[in-house]
Amino acid sequence: MAKAPLAEELRPKSLTEFVGQEHLVGRGGIIKKLLRSARKTNFFPSLVFWGPPGSGKTTLARIIARDLKRRYHEFSAVNTSMKDIQNILQNNRKNSQDTLFTVPSSQKKSPVIFVDEIHRFNKAQQDKLLPHVERGEIVFIGATTENPSFEVIGPLLSRCRVLVLGQLSQKDLTKIIAKAEKAVTKTLDSQSKHFLVEAANGDARVLLNVLEIAANLSTAKQISLKEMRQALQRRQLTFDRQGEEFYNVISAFIKSMRASNIDAALYWLARMIEAGQDPLYIARRMVVFASEDIGMAQPTALVVANEVFKACEVIGYPECTINLAHGVTYLARAKKDRSSYNAYFAALDDVKTHGNLPVPLKIRNPVTKLMKNLDYGKDYEMYTHQDLLPKKLQGKKYYNENSEQT
Secondary structure, eight states: OOOOOHHHHTOOSSTTTOOSOHHHHSTTOHHHHHHHHHHHHOOOOOEEEEOOTTSSHHHHHHHHHHHHTOOEEEEETTTOOHHHHHHHHHTTTSOOTTOSSOOOTTOOOOOEEEEETGGGSOHHHHHHHHHHHHTTSOEEEEEESSOHHHHSOHHHHHTSEEEEOOOOOHHHHHHHHHHHHHHHTOEEOHHHHHHHHHHHTTOHHHHHHHHHHHHHHOOSSEEOHHHHHHHHOOOOOOOOTTSHHHHHHHHHHHHHHHTTOHHHHHHHHHHHHHTTOOHHHHHHHHHHHIIIIIGGGOTHHHHHHHHHHHHHHHHOTTTHHHHHHHHHHHHHHSOOOOHHHHHHHHHHHHHHHHOSOOOOGGGSOOOSHHHHHTTTTTTOOTTOOSOOSOGGGTTOOOOOTTTTOO
């Protein structure tokens, strides 16, 4: 039988073995309280775990099911259909090969159904889960790396308790390394340990996978920094282009340019490029920024942004990264003026509030004799200083030049 990967071998089987997420599993943590209550009431709520990769979502689901002594069925939304889950429900009184542990056949408790990456289920699939959760036929535990407010339908979310998991701290990762060193019967020197903790970026799975490879590469009792670097090869920075992290990074990019912080803007640019973001998407955001945030303070910014977009279109990666960096530096350095942007949305607000207000007669076009007889275009002057807004809005000022220039 093949040896289990180190990450699976060291997976905690109880809360006492679990590392990290003290706010959930530590003294006074909600999971500990819910499990204690379930022993008396036989009730456990459905949950949604929201947290980054390698933070312990799957492990916690397994620990909960084990503590509750319920049948446990684990699915990934990437390759699971609702029919698979419904088949489980139809046979929930029978023993299943998917269970992690033995449950007496007389046990009539509802099973724990764990769905990893629940955000991959579409609305229709999530709708089909709803009645089973509502009737208490299952204890549903969903896991997601994305904001459930956007990715989980409201009715299902309202029937679950959302628990937020954070990245594991350096202290947490160091504890996991100590356990792993015993398992692989090798130690890490201080440099390789520090490198591994930094490279893992809060992800226990990455940490254990890299450590296991390094242990197999090493012929000595102590794993060196060189071997650790060799095991890691190259850290991949990726993000789901429909997910929250994507929006977080682009938001940081725009806000850094807005604050004229060139260094931060270039860092977030590099993050997107390294993750493989489409250069035209980045360039389009820069074109929008040039009008929205720089505007009349430096109108040539729009010209520069458009030229960067064209350069990306013609050249592509990798050379167009220099065009993007050039453009970002220019936009971040430019003076900022949101007067035009603010003025437009102030005018839009009046449009939405007041609807289709009549156009003043003097600026209507008298294209027929009847229109002329009705005073269309009467007293119109090409370069008039008269108020040309609808009567109800006359006197309104939307555009205040340089009102927000920095």
